[in-house]
Amino acid sequence: MSRRLLGLTLVFPALAVIAFLFILPLIMSAVGAFQVDGAFGWGNFQKMFDLYTKDIVFTVVIISISTVLIGIASIAIGGYLTLGEHPVAVAILRWLYRWPMFIPFIVVGQILRTFLSKNGMMNNVAINLGLLTPIDAVSFLDWRGIVIAFVWKQTPFVALLVAGAMASINRETIDAARNLGASRLRVLIEIVVPQVGTTLTVGLILSFVTMMSVLSVPLMINAQTPTMLTADIAFRVNSYGDYGVANALGLISLLLASSVAWIYLRASLKERS
Amino acid sequence: MERDGFLELRGVASRYGSTQVLSDIDLSIAKGEFVALLGSSGCGKTTLLRLLAGFISPSSGEVKVRHRDVTHLPPDKRGMALVFQSYALWPHMTVAQNIGYGLKLKGVARAEIASRVSAMQAMLGLEGLEARKPQALSGGQRQRVALGRALAIDPEILLLDEPLSNLDARIRLSVRHELRALQKRLGITAIHVTHDREEAMVMADRIVILNAGRIAQHGSPEEVYNRPASAFVAAFMGAENVLSLNGHPDGDAFMLQAGPANEATTVQLAGRHLLPGAVEARFRPEAAHLFAKEEFLPRRPGVAFRGEVLAVAYPGGHWRHVVRLGDREIMADAPQAFSPGMRVAVHVPAESLFLFNSPTS
Numbered sequence: 001m002s003r004r005l006l007g008l009t010l011v012f013p014a015l016a017v018i019a020f021l022f023i024l025p026l027i028m029s030a031v032g033a034f035q036v037d038g039a040f041g042w043g044n045f046q047k048m049f050d051l052y053t054k055d056i057v058f059t060v061v062i063i064s065i066s067t068v069l070i071g072i073a074s075i076a077i078g079g080y081l082t083l084g085e086h087p088v089a090v091a092i093l094r095w096l097y098r099w100p101m102f103i104p105f106i107v108v109g110q111i112l113r114t115f116l117s118k119n120g121m122m123n124n125v126a127i128n129l130g131l132l133t134p135i136d137a138v139s140f141l142d143w144r145g146i147v148i149a150f151v152w153k154q155t156p157f158v159a160l161l162v163a164g165a166m167a168s169i170n171r172e173t174i175d176a177a178r179n180l181g182a183s184r185l186r187v188l189i190e191i192v193v194p195q196v197g198t199t200l201t202v203g204l205i206l207s208f209v210t211m212m213s214v215l216s217v218p219l220m221i222n223a224q225t226p227t228m229l230t231a232d233i234a235f236r237v238n239s240y241g242d243y244g245v246a247n248a249l250g251l252i253s254l255l256l257a258s259s260v261a262w263i264y265l266r267a268s269l270k271e272r273s
Numbered sequence: 274m275e276r277d278g279f280l281e282l283r284g285v286a287s288r289y290g291s292t293q294v295l296s297d298i299d300l301s302i303a304k305g306e307f308v309a310l311l312g313s314s315g316c317g318k319t320t321l322l323r324l325l326a327g328f329i330s331p332s333s334g335e336v337k338v339r340h341r342d343v344t345h346l347p348p349d350k351r352g353m354a355l356v357f358q359s360y361a362l363w364p365h366m367t368v369a370q371n372i373g374y375g376l377k378l379k380g381v382a383r384a385e386i387a388s389r390v391s392a393m394q395a396m397l398g399l400e401g402l403e404a405r406k407p408q409a410l411s412g413g414q415r416q417r418v419a420l421g422r423a424l425a426i427d428p429e430i431l432l433l434d435e436p437l438s439n440l441d442a443r444i445r446l447s448v449r450h451e452l453r454a455l456q457k458r459l460g461i462t463a464i465h466v467t468h469d470r471e472e473a474m475v476m477a478d479r480i481v482i483l484n485a486g487r488i489a490q491h492g493s494p495e496e497v498y499n500r501p502a503s504a505f506v507a508a509f510m511g512a513e514n515v516l517s518l519n520g521h522p523d524g525d526a527f528m529l530q531a532g533p534a535n536e537a538t539t540v541q542l543a544g545r546h547l548l549p550g551a552v553e554a555r556f557r558p559e560a561a562h563l564f565a566k567e568e569f570l571p572r573r574p575g576v577a578f579r580g581e582v583l584a585v586a587y588p589g590g591h592w593r594h595v596v597r598l599g600d601r602e603i604m605a606d607a608p609q610a611f612s613p614g615m616r617v618a619v620h621v622p623a624e625s626l627f628l629f630n631s632p633t634s
Contacts, residue, residue, distance in 0.1 A: 172358075175326075175357070176357060176422070178347075178348050179348045179355045180426060181348075181349030181378045181426075190374075194365035195363075195365060
């Protein structure tokens, strides 16, 4: 009995931190989403859908495109690290690909702002190389900029997980496919990727959830509408003090994130059974 | 060994960094032959197999199949299929997909793949398992799927990398015979890497013994067993008892001088080449015969030693004795037990006594 008590005492501080700093605010904000002028109702959601339906779709589309591109890029990087036959190129890639992980989102936004703008470095280089006339130069500081920022920042993280998983699969399964005549691309797609599917999914889901919560990138790169939900939440709170609609938007973000987590849970349960 | 080879290796060498893994490998293998590459771990046998398969390029030398140079061809252009030690089945594919993958890569029509896969399953006793994943198979079944996957593409040469080492001891014995029977029935050329002497003896037409990256000897199982070319091969093939003797050749015979445990005697050279001086005598425990008194020694060619029994144990079928001969201890088997402390005479028949010039002489 006293041992049980001791155990509970030991867990209590951690439990209290989670309960008071995480679960309680979450519940409060969820409840707050349904409160209009002290009474319960759907008013906040009505307002939210009137004002921000486009932004919800925009957010889902942007993050989905980014997730797909991150998946492709990290498979390509992991695949080259695993199957590449040029040791120097593999070593360079291994050294290089992790760097963006250590750069904060706000700095990524800053860098890409100067790189992607109408007279930014990308267009300047293209113009100097004669690939583009100055008149055709366009700014990428819109949805494309956000996608580029997300992919650039999140690919290393997923690639790190995927490359680790690829390195730990049985090399002989790769040799066996090559022995039967599979090209390296087929080995990657048909032999290697299916064996790291779970890791890839976990990485992409974590990435998806991270991107759902990034505020700096849409603020820095996409100063126009439609924009992402995080920017809308900040705007509702900072400019109007409208916590009701902000909470409703937050709840939608949570639903989006947890739906992805649910897909993952279902897939992993299926795999186990 | 200059027969017209179907698969030929000439002067093959391989280095890994600064380590010479293989050197001067010359080998000629006939069509339909079953060759075992035998050696202890680290002798280069798996490297040689991977080199044949095309996963590594030799640092020098050439590999030819039907007089065609395949030294630098990719793995799939050599007409060889490899069965891996770990089986390397693809865990995300079913048995049927595993077996049919090679055919799918060759662009064979789907219906044709299905019929070839089911024929392969029938041949290997895998009927009804086509929808299973490898995790749901027993070790023996996995091994057969790995074999089926290799055989499905109809290779001319089957490479086997210790395919039996992950099986239970009892299954292994029956799989040896099944694999050998299958190889004979298909008439396929097989190269089998193993560190198991008995497995090589039972399965192979010819055994190639590798030592430190070189071919120590090759020949039929009885040749390497009964006429080992070097002290290494003799020891590897089970002649672990070793005695140091002195002698000199005299015509067709070799005169052994009296030593601490033996009288002077002669043995026939029988084609062996020995220089005068110190020789290393090797024999198997089962080749030695124990006698309680020297008068009982048989009158057949051989060498007799005087010794004392130190220990006796019963490993099954016969009694195994540790006997001290002079300053050496040897093992000798006998149908009945001699108790420790007994003085015995040990007789080794001439044909079972392997003599080699000692490296120092």
